Amino acid sequence: DQQVKQNSPSLSVQEGRISILNCDYTNSMFDYFLWYKKYPAEGPTFLISISSIKDKNEDGRFTVFLNKSAKHLSLHIVPSQPGDSAVYFCAARSGTYKYIFGTGTRLKVLA
Amino acid sequence: EAQVTQNPRYLITVTGKKLTVTCSQNMNHEYMSWYRQDPGLGLRQIYYSMNVEVTDKGDVPEGYKVSRKEKRNFPLILESPSPNQTSLYFCASRRQGAQTSYTFGSGTRLTVV
Numbered sequence: 001d002q003q004v005k006q007n008s009p010s011l012s013v014q015e016g017r018i019s020i021l022n023c024d025y026t027n028s029m030f031d032y033f034l035w036y037k038k039y040p041a042e043g044p045t046f047l048i049s050i051s052s053i054k055d056k057n058e059d060g061r062f063t064v065f066l067n068k069s070a071k072h073l074s075l076h077i078v079p080s081q082p083g084d085s086a087v088y089f090c091a092a093r094s095g096t097y098k099y100i101f102g103t104g105t106r107l108k109v110l111a
Numbered sequence: 112e113a114q115v116t117q118n119p120r121y122l123i124t125v126t127g128k129k130l131t132v133t134c135s136q137n138m139n140h141e142y143m144s145w146y147r148q149d150p151g152l153g154l155r156q157i158y159y160s161m162n163v164e165v166t167d168k169g170d171v172p173e174g175y176k177v178s179r180k181e182k183r184n185f186p187l188i189l190e191s192p193s194p195n196q197t198s199l200y201f202c203a204s205r206r207q208g209a210q211t212s213y214t215f216g217s218g219t220r221l222t223v224v
Binding site: 100 | 115142144146151152153154155156159161167169170201203209210212213214215216217218
């Protein structure tokens with residue numbers, strides 16, 4: 001049973017526009033959420049995170065929004081750049097030690 | 112440079128032949144973890160370790176073993192590999208704390224024939 005879901009396997013966006021990546025989770029006990037970016041032939045790299053006590057966290061072009069009542073997380077990238085083309089994974093912390101990852105969304109930013 | 116180093120990057124082996132994938136981190140992190148990535152399934156945790164000599168099963172531990180004899184190393188052992196263990200494997204580490212992120216290695220692509 002997938003506790004962290006990314007229902008869109010892929011997304012294409014024009015350069016300069018906003019990219020919105022979505023993530024849903026089932027466990028209301030998750031207390032920390034992260035987004036990772038992964039390029040081919042590389043490991044995932046940490047992008048941005050948010051605690052469950054917040055509803056928004058911003059870092060440059062990247063903003064993560066958390067809607068706890070809907071159990072929904074989203075990553076906004078503004079403006080999108082070709083170098084943002086990658087696979088994006090959301091993850092949630094379960095208990096002290098486990099981080100559960102979603103299935104990933106492949107973002108393609110078109111020049 | 113702070114990093115997680117996995118070896119080998121690529122490995123093709125035959126069913127039943129024991130193998131070890133090494134993982135080392137130079138950041139003095141307490142927590143280490145192994146994940147496998149498969150199409151449509153994302154990253155699934157195999158095993159994790161909270162510190163030296165302390166390990167526990169993740170979501171897909173069957174067919175794998177780990178050890179944590181030193182803080183920096185966390186090898187993944189496949190005693191008798193099978194074709195369903197063909198996958199992309201990632202080792203990761205993070206420091207102790209409630210809100211810390213994993214640093215991942217570059218991955219090991221394993222093919223079992």
